[in-house]
């Protein structure tokens with residue numbers, strides 16, 4: 154069995170989640186014999202958990218954040234695009250409030 158450190162697993166899981174548009178906030182759960190780290194997306198709350206000493210019915214990296222794209226990030230991107238479109242049409246500068254307004258409008 155190939156052993157990867159928790160730090161190495163976190164780097165891999167973080168890269169996969171980032172590729173899917175998530176932005177993770179990590180926390181640590183200390184168990185009796187091992188430590189599990191859980192990353193939660195700031196945008197959509199999808200999770201990824203990583204663990205060393207993997208049991209036969211577990212995987213080292215698992216969770217929605219590495220399996221599914223981030224809908225929260227996509228909504229922010231769509232709002233940003235809409236604000237750019239409005240700004241181009243109105244010849245107005247793009248401001249954070251314009252992005253928020255576009256987001257509310259959907």
Ligand SMILES: [Zn+2]
Pocket residue numbers: 174175176194195196197198199222223224225226
């Ligand atoms: Zn997300």
